[in-house]
Amino acid sequence: MPHYLKLGIGVICLIAVASGLFVARSRLTATPVPTAPQPVPMTAAEVQRQDVSIVLEGLWTVQALYTATIRSQVTGTLEKVDFTEGLKVKRGQVLAQIDPRTFQAALDQAIARRDRDQAQLDNAKENLGRNVPLLKRGYSPTIKRTTRVAPCV
Secondary structure, three states, X not given: OOXXXXXXXXXXXXXXXXXXXXXXXXXXXXOOOOOOOOOOOOOOOOOOOOOXXXXXXXXXXXXXXXXXXXXXXXXXXXXXXXXXXXXXXXXXXXXXXEOOHHHHHHHHHHHXXXXXXXXXXXXXXXXXXXXXXXXXXXXXXXXXXXXXXXXXX
């Protein structure tokens, strides 16, 4: 057997033994040795009867058991809110007040239109009262009569 072959086999055997020792040693140090648990320090005290407050700290989400959606029957600018969120309210309780000026303006316009229409009706009745005797005598055409009677009916 040549000399370089014996040397090569010796080096391979030496590498194999060294790597085996390395693996065995790393397994021994990798597993921790279990230690006995440390005793918990305690203090003794006399027994007392008292309330114990429970305080929970953390991020929580609270969801109401009952919820109510409040919608106004009319639209407008919210002027005043008469309730506090989370408090109990009763049926019929005023919760908010909407600015009444727009509704007052609409009411005033409707009253003005009614008064204008009433004045026009009174005027048409008066004109009809003047034209009926003329129509009976034949001085007023029948076309005028139909236009005079229609608004008064």
